[in-house]
Amino acid sequence: MNIIVCIKQVPDTTNIKIDPKKGTLIREGVPSIMNPDDKHALEAALKLKKDGKVTVLSMGPPQAEEALREALAMGADDAVLLCDIKFAGSDTWATANAISAAIKKIGNYDLILCGRQAIDGDTAQVGPQMAEQLNLPQVTYVRKIEINANKINAERVLEDGYEIVETSLPALLTLVKSGNDPVYPSLIGIQKAYEKEIKTLTAADINIDESRTGLNSSPTSVVKSFTPPPKGGGVILEGSISDVSKKLIVILKEKEIIQEF
């Protein structure tokens, strides 16, 4: 099975701060990492590939090469960097257009895996948009994949449970954390990753028109980023169970969450 995994290099947002004046992320001194959901997608791909090939694809600036090297070290066979100043500033639609065009160029795939969403933008849009561009069936929020012949059973996480979706191949899946043990690149894997060549594709290489990618062709733009005010602290009711229950009913009525008939 040949699998293409789309990965994004993102700032490690665990400790990130937002510039209150500019409304942008403060990137100085923040290390770049492979987007965590994308890493899960890659781990899943490495387990599924068997005799096939895993190709990792990333759209980003030249330094995104590091995320691709890490993916190679984890066991990916090939890496492709989609890199051109013409892609700069692309929103999710323009990004999906470019990556889809690159995937058409790469070709020969049975499955495309993406992370659910990137931790910098949290949009969760690029994967589904690509599926539409490529005219592929899509399953989002997948935590487990089983492949039977030319069909795939994807366990899809819902708020209150999960559902199993069956689809034909090729397909595009977006993945969430699965509970698999993390895959650490081996020392040999790391060395091999630096012996491999990373293929670079430009806008010209994938034949994409400027009206479909880049900042000026993006239908959406970020107007403002800000840190939402923290939520107020909760209230702890104390006393006997019946006292607490009565107090709770009163509060819920006051807030018009429940009402008497």
Add this chain to the structure above:
Amino acid sequence: MDLSFNKQQLMIKKVITEFAEKEIKPYASEIDQEPRFPEEIVKKMAKLGLMGMSIPKKYGGSELDNVSQTIIMEEVSKACASTSVTMGAHTSLCCYPIVHHGTEEQKQRFLPKLASGEYLGAFALTEPEAGSDAVNVQTTAVKDRDEYIINGSKIFITNGGKADFINIVTTTDPAARHKGLAIFAIETKNQKGFSVGKKEDKLGLRGSNTSEIIFQDMRLPKENLIGGKEGDGFKIAMNVFNSGRIGIGIQGVGIAQAAFDECLKYVKEREQFGRKLHKFQAIQFMLSEMATRIEAARLLCYEAAYLKDQGKNYIKEAAMAKLYGSDVAMEVTRKAIQIHGGYGFIKDYPLERFYRDAKITEIYEGTSEIQKLVIAAQLLGKGF
């Protein structure tokens, strides 16, 4: 002058830091307090190729440069010093004699098993009468046709009670002193005449195994004589220690860094006299001194590793790295307890463990005093 790691070394550092943080550090306190040898962690390290990092690829190893090996030792030591000595005794002390002095046949026989972690290795020199006076080895190897008969015992052997494979230093000719030393490889399973003696109860590194090993009329084929030549043992052992010193120096740095990191966290949380600790100049001075000394020790270690990678003489720098790295480990862990006050003294916090673990770095693989002799010999030339 370029003091930065290359991209591959940076990735190794990133991967091992994450691995050590998630797979080693959470167990450091537990294996110290029980105490328990962390077999499962050693298996995980082997899976990543850590146990084979000093072994050439053609024998199944991951063949890293010395700077990369030093990076790994630092990160593992930061997470757990017991685990790092278990690894170091294997990758440095045990593998070195075979990789650099073994016959081709010995390399093919032993290295793949050591690289994969199927064999855990050890190196045995110390005896009751041979510590700093390494030449005074009493374990004898007597030739009997195609075999050697070994009698004697070794003490304080890291991994001694757990090892599948041990390189032991013997004498084939006690009167010849250092010229009589010979190193033999033992595969311990089913080896007649080999037994494990007392397991030591130690101040620090309690999660590592330190044991006595005993040889009673133990017969080894002559093919197990490292390098195939009697009398090479001293030269090999000295090379082993020159190389191993970088590892102990950086182990000290790792322990010190772990203690320092705890301090940096603590001084921002703890309040006294209505202020956070880090607002006090006395604390700031301590932190600055600690960080400066750690950085200086680290640079000595990486300089020695770099020189070794360049094929240059690194004996003086390695001895300095060990002398200073171990001194910094003691000084920083002592101050780290002082900064934590009573919390530093109790086992709920890791500071007392760092302090106990640090002490041995001034002793094993050549005491600080021996390091000074080595440095002096390099400064003054032979026969000073």
